[in-house]
């Protein structure tokens with residue numbers, strides 16, 4: 070569904086300044102996957118989502134989404150792509166919804182189909198997200214979580230193959246966040262729609278099979294669920310196990326076989342003001358060592 074290799078995005082601020090928001094990012098997403106993208110503020114998550122959604126164009130690299138080459142798409146095809154292939158859910162509801170319309174009118178608005186089918190489809194989508202009982206409620210009479218569910222229904226209005234959600238649970242409490250993720254998960258299962266969720270909330274990884282961590286505009290690691298989301302992992306007492314036990318974090322090798330070493334790991338071995346480390350192969354393991362430690366040992 071998504072094949073992204075060595076993707077670059079450089080924002081030109083003025084003649085002398087530019088920001089490298091994505092620097093050689095690699096990402097593969099299968100059709101029908103529901104996956105997360107996490108990373109700290111400024112790591113490039115929204116930039117990536119904008120590229121996937123055709124809202125902005127990559128500077129260089131390769132980005133194929135649903136068979137479309139996002140670097141070569143004409144302006145006309147890009148508009149078609151945004152209307153037909155992709156649906157968006159934003160954190161900020163002002164971007165998703167029109168407050169003075171009802172839930173059902175909001176969902177109808179972006180639909181490409183006409184007439185009676187439009188109302189039927191809008192109702193169907195609102196029922197799917199558990200909002201069938203509030204079809205005719207004005208948006209400003211709904212809670213934040215309910216509005217977000219309407220936003221999810223809107224994102225599905227044109228039967229997209231891909232839904233992109235930018236911090237969809239950013240403005241709601243933990244319980245509501247859980248409900249929203251369950252709604253997204255059931256749509257993913259029922260409709261087979263691929264869902265990519267950007268968040269900086271690492272707690273949300275519990276609900277996803279795969280989460281990719283971005284650091285400094287590059288994919289740095291992948292957190293994979295050991296077992297299916299639908300089959301909770303139990304400990305020896307029969308209690309559902311804590312989330313650390315259900316996931317494993319793997320470092321990602323980029324196309325040039327490079328890995329990013331987490332800053333806190335380097336700190337832990339005392340690497341501060343040098344860009345050199347000693348790397349050794351020992352008993353089938355690759356070990357990274359502070360070169361000063363080796364020098365110190367040699368002196369002893």
Ligand SMILES: Nc1ncnc2c1ncn2[C@@H]1O[C@H](COP(=O)(O)OP(=O)(O)OP(=O)(O)O)[C@@H](O)[C@H]1O
Nearest residue numbers: 080088090108109110111112113114115116117269
């Ligand atoms: N339109 C733009 N013009 C210039 N710089 C930009 C633009 N959009 C993003 N950037 C810069 O690119 C980098 C990545 O930003 P991005 O918004 O993708 O990060 P993010 O991980 O989504 O952060 P946050 O979690 O805070 O939303 C940042 O340094 C940001 O300042």
